[in-house]
Amino acid sequence: MKINKLLIAALLAVYILVPVLLGGDAYVMSLVIASLIIGGIALSWALLGNLGGMVSFGHAAFFGVGAYTSAVLSMQYGLPIFLGLLMGGVGAVLSAVLMLPVLRLRGPYFALAILAYAHIFRILATEWESVTGGSAGIASIPQLPTVFGYDFASKTGNYLVILTIVLVFAWIYDRIRRSPHGLALRAMHDSEDATRVVGVNNTLLKALMLLVSAFMCGVVGAFNAHYINFLEPDYAFSALWVTIPIVAAIFGGYRTITGPLVGAVVVYLVDQLFVKNIMPTGHQLVLGLVLVVMIIASPDGLLGLFRKFMRKKDAAA
Amino acid sequence: MTDLILQAVYSGLLQGGSYALIALGLALVFGAMKVINLAHGELVLLAAYIAYTVESKLGWNPIMAIPAAVIIVTITSALLYFVVGKIKTNREINSLTLTYGVGVILTNLVLMIWSADVRATSSSWMQEAFVVGELYSMRSEVLFFGVSIVLIVALWWWLSRSWYGRAVRAVSSNRDAAKLMGINPGKTELVSFIVAGILAAFAGVALFSYGVITPAYGGVLTVKAFIITVLAGIGSIPGVLIGAVLLGIAESLTVTLASSALQELAGMGLFLLVLFVMPNGLFGAARRRG
Numbered sequence: 236m237k238i239n240k241l242l243i244a245a246l247l248a249v250y251i252l253v254p255v256l257l258g259g260d261a262y263v264m265s266l267v268i269a270s271l272i273i274g275g276i277a278l279s280w281a282l283l284g285n286l287g288g289m290v291s292f293g294h295a296a297f298f299g300v301g302a303y304t305s306a307v308l309s310m311q312y313g314l315p316i317f318l319g320l321l322m323g324g325v326g327a328v329l330s331a332v333l334m335l336p337v338l339r340l341r342g343p344y345f346a347l348a349i350l351a352y353a354h355i356f357r358i359l360a361t362e363w364e365s366v367t368g369g370s371a372g373i374a375s376i377p378q379l380p381t382v383f384g385y386d387f388a389s390k391t392g393n394y395l396v397i398l399t400i401v402l403v404f405a406w407i408y409d410r411i412r413r414s415p416h417g418l419a420l421r422a423m424h425d426s427e428d429a430t431r432v433v434g435v436n437n438t439l440l441k442a443l444m445l446l447v448s449a450f451m452c453g454v455v456g457a458f459n460a461h462y463i464n465f466l467e468p469d470y471a472f473s474a475l476w477v478t479i480p481i482v483a484a485i486f487g488g489y490r491t492i493t494g495p496l497v498g499a500v501v502v503y504l505v506d507q508l509f510v511k512n513i514m515p516t517g518h519q520l521v522l523g524l525v526l527v528v529m530i531i532a533s534p535d536g537l538l539g540l541f542r543k544f545m546r547k548k549d550a551a552a
Numbered sequence: 553m554t555d556l557i558l559q560a561v562y563s564g565l566l567q568g569g570s571y572a573l574i575a576l577g578l579a580l581v582f583g584a585m586k587v588i589n590l591a592h593g594e595l596v597l598l599a600a601y602i603a604y605t606v607e608s609k610l611g612w613n614p615i616m617a618i619p620a621a622v623i624i625v626t627i628t629s630a631l632l633y634f635v636v637g638k639i640k641t642n643r644e645i646n647s648l649t650l651t652y653g654v655g656v657i658l659t660n661l662v663l664m665i666w667s668a669d670v671r672a673t674s675s676s677w678m679q680e681a682f683v684v685g686e687l688y689s690m691r692s693e694v695l696f697f698g699v700s701i702v703l704i705v706a707l708w709w710w711l712s713r714s715w716y717g718r719a720v721r722a723v724s725s726n727r728d729a730a731k732l733m734g735i736n737p738g739k740t741e742l743v744s745f746i747v748a749g750i751l752a753a754f755a756g757v758a759l760f761s762y763g764v765i766t767p768a769y770g771g772v773l774t775v776k777a778f779i780i781t782v783l784a785g786i787g788s789i790p791g792v793l794i795g796a797v798l799l800g801i802a803e804s805l806t807v808t809l810a811s812s813a814l815q816e817l818a819g820m821g822l823f824l825l826v827l828f829v830m831p832n833g834l835f836g837a838a839r840r841r842g
Binding site for chain 1: 813
């Protein structure tokens, strides 16, 4: 029960202490919100990588489709915004359904095919002008509403919403991992053939993971659209929405649930506060460098490295 | 209308030459090392920007950039091999993320050195019209199509006749058996990266000589090369050439008949079609489905 107490303490800290201590500083809050957005994408990416065994370079597609779905539905059809966030996830799921044939491809082919797919959605968003506004984009997307007198459009309100989204996703991820399906998915890592022999429907499970991951990424994309109130194809489908989360997930350790979230906060803050000041153009170069170094030194992330270190110390003692 | 279509087919055919060089490099490395090099398009881009520098700083014809481009891109490609070789576990998946990271590094290096501006050749010799009957093209397009064909034939000769070329094929088809025959797989993999680098260098100079380049173009090129290998199937050089020409034609027809913005969608459409109808590619024997 020690863990539960710790969890409650942590929850109280993020829900109450962070807004109380940092809520007054709009700049700090915007950094925190942005890193949670990155964390949400990183979590959805890591879920697909860890449970589905698939490396995706196409998550920008889910992010962008989610953003556009919610923006268009709330602006043109007057959908309540919190419902719009959910529909953003549904939109991303639909775009992922279109990707399902790619699942028939093996490892590296899957990764490249999904990268190619992401391009399609960017082009569609640019060309389908009547709905998406084309390359000019959509301006003045409505902010989060005021509910029961609480203004969710404020920095603290936005923070509470994205925090809840990310925590709920982490909880769902954990539930999936602990379920019998999670066991089957982990067994699939070792041998796809063996799991198939004992009656696991590999393709179905992988497809479900893709859909869950797409849903999460779509909701985060939708939130982002209402948070910054503006969308254009090059922004919504930017490769950045893939690069930073991948770096974050790999940095923190994509086989864990906390890893991608911790990684997102660290990587995003370091990138924004230090690297961007030193080199205004091309600061992503450092992200690429971190990725390369992490893959070579410790593909299981810093948490993995830490654990390895502890084990060595135990062995020595 | 017919002459417009003929013209589009002709332009696409010429474009296919460089595409084939890029796709062959990607396929060669994948065959030898089972690594898909997501930074391959960026290697091509690097060569293109070297050509730009040679032209803008020295005032030379971009062709003169080929030696420098070959040296620099080949060294970069070889370095990439050593970095990929450092991966200890789960190489198939980890090499994807790693080469993706290298691609990000290269794109941003290009961005820092050459800025985000769109670049194209200003050499009038290159842009001179070259007319065959009713068909029009730039001189550079025909020139580099010829160069591509020569390189592809040379590659074919190298793979089928030379010791190292045959070693690359041996390692591709059965690594352990190749080892037993006294082939050093590490060395062979390095050779495949070097040859891919040489092909990428020529393709890069070609792309600059008849097209426009931007730092973001590298990723697009990797995707195109991948689409071509899907069209062609693994293990067939003529297949790659035909796949590349098909992609080139599909793109230029889309530009002629619809709009240039949809150019990339043409390749994707072709890709999806092949994926559904012939998942092993038009010419390939290897199985890609899992």
